[in-house]
Amino acid sequence: MDYYKITTDETLRETVRHGDSSYPFAYYQEDIWQFDFHRIDWHWHYELEFVYVAQGTAICLVGTDRIELKEGCGIFINSGILHRFEAQSSTFIPNIVFSPTLLASEKSLIFENFISPVINAAVPYQIFAPHVAWQNDILQHLQQIFALQETGKNNELGTIRHLLQIWEILWYELDVTSGCENLRRFNHKQARLQTMMQYIHDHYTEEITLEMIADSASISKSGALHIFQSGIQNSPVAYLIQYRLAQAAEQLYTTQKSVSVIAEETGFTSAGYFCRKFRQHYQMSPNTYRRRKTEQTAEGR
Secondary structure: OOOEOOOEOOOOEEOOOOOEOOEOEEEEEEEHHHEHHHEEEEEEOOOEEEEEOOEOOEEEEEOOEEEEEOOOOEEEEOOOOOEEEEEOOOOEEEEEEEOHHHOOOOOOHHHHHHHHHHHOOOOOEEEEOOOOHHHHHHHHHHHHHHHHHOOOOOOHHHHHHHHHHHHHHHHHHOOOOOOHHHHHHHHHHHHHHHHHHHHHHHHOOOOOOHHHHHHHOOOOHHHHHHHHHHHHOOOHHHHHHHHHHHHHHHHHHHOOOOHHHHHHHOOOOOHHHHHHHHHHHHOOOHHHHHHHHHHHHHHOO
């Protein structure tokens, strides 16, 4: 089975372009189980995202919230929000990702009065359950949009019509007038989180302490711990180790370097410590990982 991997930049912003400038909309038919480690890892994007669970159970993580989405449910992820999806078995999640400007031009009255308030409201996400009437209406519109994408070309007008109907429901049902200050604080915390992540990415080969990570964002060690925990449910040091492991894993199947050399080049104090951490994270030894990746590459040719 081929496994997919989400690609992000140093701030965890997804680098895939969703649609193009003439039509910034994309439809995906994805099975979480087919991604590396059965998860669509932490990422964010300026675009809006609507996800429907057509089969299985999806676990969505947004900040410190862990949301279980059963079959038939859906979720809206707002612009700029860090999130991650996990699954314990095959979980099919058709989804759409699109720019808010698809609904209206940024300089228009429609955008100013109806689009911008939702994007800037203290609403990082909204769950849709079929037993709630207005949420079920949105789920029905989503399925109509999915069906349109599967019919072929010339579906843009119908797609936008359903998107506007979804947005009208959200506008009336969500509280977009309160809590804006909270969201600004959330965005400020996310900016600091991304600053610290960038510091880790730039210096992971060096000896890094929690104090150094916190200093990169001009906050205290306790503040850094809180921001990482609320943002990605992990500590700065644990994230540093995971990032080092990810860089080491890439070197294992893209180079012929020895395990000890890779351990040293990715910031680990010893090969033995590296091997223990690698086994804990990947459930196999570095050599086994290298062999399996090599075999997968050979099979794909």
